[in-house]
Amino acid sequence: MILGNSPIKLSNWEEKLDQSDKIANKDDFFNHAISLNLRNSIFVDNTANELIAKEYSRYLENSIGVVTCNKIAASDLLSNYLKLKNISRKYGSSFLYETNVGAGLPVIDTLNNLVASGDQIIEIQAVLSGSLNFIFNNFKKGISFYEVTKTAQINGFTEPDPKIDLSGVDVARKILILARESGLNIEFDEIENNSFLPDDSIHATDNESFFNSLKKNDSHFNNLLESAEKKNSKLKYVATLKNGKASVGLKEIPKNHDFYNLKGSDNIVLFYTNRYKNQPLIVKGAGAGGEVTASGIFADIIRIGKK
Numbered sequence: 263m264i265l266g267n268s269p270i271k272l273s274n275w276e277e278k279l280d281q282s283d284k285i286a287n288k289d290d291f292f293n294h295a296i297s298l299n300l301r302n303s304i305f306v307d308n309t310a311n312e313l314i315a316k317e318y319s320r321y322l323e324n325s326i327g328v329v330t331c332n333k334i335a336a337s338d339l340l341s342n343y344l345k346l347k348n349i350s351r352k353y354g355s356s357f358l359y360e361t362n363v364g365a366g367l368p369v370i371d372t373l374n375n376l377v378a379s380g381d382q383i384i385e386i387q388a389v390l391s392g393s394l395n396f397i398f399n400n401f402k403k404g405i406s407f408y409e410v411t412k413t414a415q416i417n418g419f420t421e422p423d424p425k426i427d428l429s430g431v432d433v434a435r436k437i438l439i440l441a442r443e444s445g446l447n448i449e450f451d452e453i454e455n456n457s458f459l460p461d462d463s464i465h466a467t468d469n470e471s472f473f474n475s476l477k478k479n480d481s482h483f484n485n486l487l488e489s490a491e492k493k494n495s496k497l498k499y500v501a502t503l504k505n506g507k508a509s510v511g512l513k514e515i516p517k518n519h520d521f522y523n524l525k526g527s528d529n530i531v532l533f534y535t536n537r538y539k540n541q542p543l544i545v546k547g548a549g550a551g552g553e554v555t556a557s558g559i560f561a562d563i564i565r566i567g568k569k
Contacts, residue, residue, distance in 0.1 A: 263287065265294045288317055296324055304356075304566055306559065307332045310421060318346055322355045329562040331361035331555055336442070337435035340449055343442060356569070358562040363390060363436045364529045364549050366558035372545055373443050376535055383444040385534040386503040387542075390436040392527035392550020393419040393427045394499040399526060401497070407483035408476040419527050419550045425472050429464060430455045430499065433510045437501035440531075441508050448508065456511030458486060458499075490514045496522055520544065527551065 263286040264270060264278055271278075284290075295303060305321045307314050307330040315334040322328060328350075336343055336359050350357040363369045376383065389395055393414050401410045411428065414420050420427045427433075434453040441448055457464060460479045466472035476483075490497045495514040498521045502509050515521045520542075524530055529549025532542040548554045 263291065265290070267298070288314070292317065292320060295321070295326060302567060302569065303327065304329055304563055306330070306563065308559065310334070318357065319349055322346065322349045322357060323353055325353050325355045327356035327358070327566045329356075329358050329559060329566065331359070331365075331559055333359075333362045333432070333435045333439065335359070336362050336439045337450060340442070340447055344447075356566045358565065359439075360562050361555050361558035362439050364531065364545065364547075364558075365392065365551065366554035366556075366561070367529060367531075367545055367547050367549060369529075369531050369545050370439070370443055372531075372543070373440060373533065376533065376537075376543070377444060381535045381537050383503070383533065383535055384539065386437070386440055386444070386501075386531065387521075387534075388437065388440075388501045388529070388531040389498050389521055389524055390501050390529055390531070390549070391427055391433045391499055392529055392548070393421075393424070394433070395524060395529070396527040396550065397428075398497040398499070399524075401483070401487060403487075406477070406480055408473060408480065411476055412473065418552055423469065425463070425466060425469075428459055430457050430510045433499060433501050434508075437503055437508045437510060440501075441503050444503070446503075446506060448506075452508070454507070454509035454511075456509065458512040486512070498524065 263284045264282050265284065295305065304327045309332055311332065312334050315332050318328045318335055335346060346357055360370050396414050396419050397410050401407055411424060415424050421432060434450065434455050438448065438450055438453055460475065460482050463472060463475040463479065466475050486497060493514055495516050498513055498515045500511065500513045500521065520532060521530060527550040528547060530544065530546040532544055534542045
């Protein structure tokens with residue numbers, strides 16, 4: 263860990279970090295941030311770590327803004343989510359997590375603007391996993407499901423634990439966040455998760471056993487593909503919010519649907535509202551990868567910097 267009173271140069275930060283003998287300590291980091299007493303300070307969390315997410319409240323209580331791509335806080339227990347929102351309002355410290363859904367896409371911002379302007383959300387349909395969209399766009403005859411998933415992991419499209427993506431947990435967290443931002447007070451366990459994974463893949467305890475289970479169940483995944491192809495459909499992992507209920511699951515998408523031609527690792531969100539009843543407001547674009555996520559994080563930082 264590096265702590266100092268002067269800016270860290272981007273040209274040699276890795277070298278400085280390697281040379282540092284200071285062990286990373288969240289309390290030391292927090293105390294140093296407070297001691298600097300800098301105006302418009304921002305704590306940026308680019309981890310997927312639960313312990314780091316639990317630190318947000320004390321930063322916010324000390325008027326330090328929080329920008330994060332870590333979905334754990336916003337998809338935690340409703341009471342904790344509401345607590346962070348209330349602390350943010352009370353101390354005037356920004357709590358921004360645009361990249362929790364759609365990486366660099368303005369999904370949460372668009373939803374917040376709709377709600378703030380008095381519109382009512384009727385339904386949300388979305389493909390929210392860049393990794394799963396990449397996987398199912400590239401899964402075809404002659405290429406095993408295991409191979410495509412491994413490629414997605416190597417390209418950085420999946421979470422460090424790819425089972426989080428393929429089990430639907432990551433997508434469930436995202437639709438939960440959108441549900442809460444639209445005004446619903448719901449918990450994670452209220453999300454209906456229709457997993458397409460075989461039982462041994464779901465219960466795999468590490469990445470090695472998980473990938474082995476994908477190899478073992480090759481016929482299971484081929485059957486899913488064949489079923490969709492017989493109907494001239496494509497497989498997409500879809501999140502839905504309607505009538506106060508949210509669900510995620512694999513669906514066979516017909517040619518006339520907005521999701522059918524979604525390419526690569528793109529995300530798409532359809533907002534059906536009182537103002538957009540027949541033709542939804544659509545947010546679409548790259549939804550996975552380090553570069554677009556970094557751009558979203560940077561945009562949130564700039565937003566706070568303009569305050």
